[in-house]
Amino acid sequence: MHRRIHFISGLPRSGSTLLSALLQQNPRFHAGMSGPVGGMFTTLLHELSGQNEFSMFINDAQRQRILRGLFANYYDGEVDAEVVFDTSRVWCIRLHALKTLFPEARVIACVRDTGWIVDSIERLIRNNAFQPSSIFNYQSGGTVYSRTEGLVNGDGMVGYAYNALKEAYFGEDTDNLMLLQYDTLVNDPARALAAVYDFIGEPLYAHDFERVSFDDKGFDKRAGTPGLHQVRSRVGATARQTILPPDLFRRFENDSFWRDPQLNPRGVRIV
Structure with missing residues (x-):
């Protein structure tokens, strides 16, 4: 490629779209929502x-x-930016390949x-009660329990990404991996962005956290899930109670393995 490339991956509903919306404020950067390159790869x-x-x-x-050419052919001629961020959940299981193809590339995994991920998806489903979602193959039945089971199983939207994240985090190719916590991004975006710039070795840019915009070009509507990639204009956390039944919400209370220093023997950077 004729430009530098980095990757955004990690868990769904964890800030990857917000991160992209902020990064693309920098005129030297190109970033967007999850795209087709990971699948083509x-x-x-x-x-x-x-x-x-x-x-x-x-x-x-x-x-x-051939695989390097995929990135060059997809972005060259379409993107003028010096630095490209490609987003896909699949990149967490491709760390070794990416390290070989692009030794200077970094992978930022949002967690x-x-x-709260399941809660966020369930809110989307309820807010779009008259539009069955592609997340559940446009099926209109089921309960919050069956929907959650579908999300967190090994092939589900959340379960697959979670297992891919663990594969990356506990694997041998973590030199170019950083975990960015959603809470950090929304509560202290300046610190989060400073860490990202330091990680990728780029000069810091003055981002505007009060006026953020992002256009999904109608993707969410076509997917039957309006709001899936919606970004609020002002970065900030919103306090709320979960809409999940208590037993369902408690089911995941020990899943945030990255918060335990004893489970980070390779010293993965966590922000």
Whole structure:
């Protein structure tokens, strides 16, 4: 690529869209919501594997050039920024590959208490009671319990991202990984952004936390979930009670493993 690239990943409903909205205030940066590159990366890996009858003609050096070319071909000619941030939940399970392809790239994983993630998604579902969501394959039935089970199982929107985060956090390729907590981002955005700039080695930019904007280009409406990527104009936390039943909310009270220093033997940076 003719520009530097970094990656945003982590858990859903944990601030990745807000982070992107803030980063794109910097005219040198390009950042957006989750896009197609992560999925294309996974598909290319599959097509370049042994399942392809012609794979004997493809070596690892060629695979790496093709995968680098994916990023260049997607962004070159479309983005003028010097620094690109690509967002996808899949990047947490691609740390070794990204480290090989882009040694200077950094991965910022956004994290939040699982109970509040599920609460946030349930609020979206209830606020759009007349629009079945793509999150649940447009099914209109179910209860908060069955919806939560679908979210947190291994293939669910939350469960997959959570397991991918743990794979990255406890793996051997954490040198370029940083965890950014949702609470830090909304309560102290200046400190959060300063940490991000320090992590990626870029000069700090004066961001405006009072006037934040983000355009999802109609994606949320098409997904039957208006508000999924909505960003409030002013950065700040909103105090509220959970709408989840108490037993369901308590189910996740021990999930925030990153808060235990004993579980961070590799010294992953946590902000």
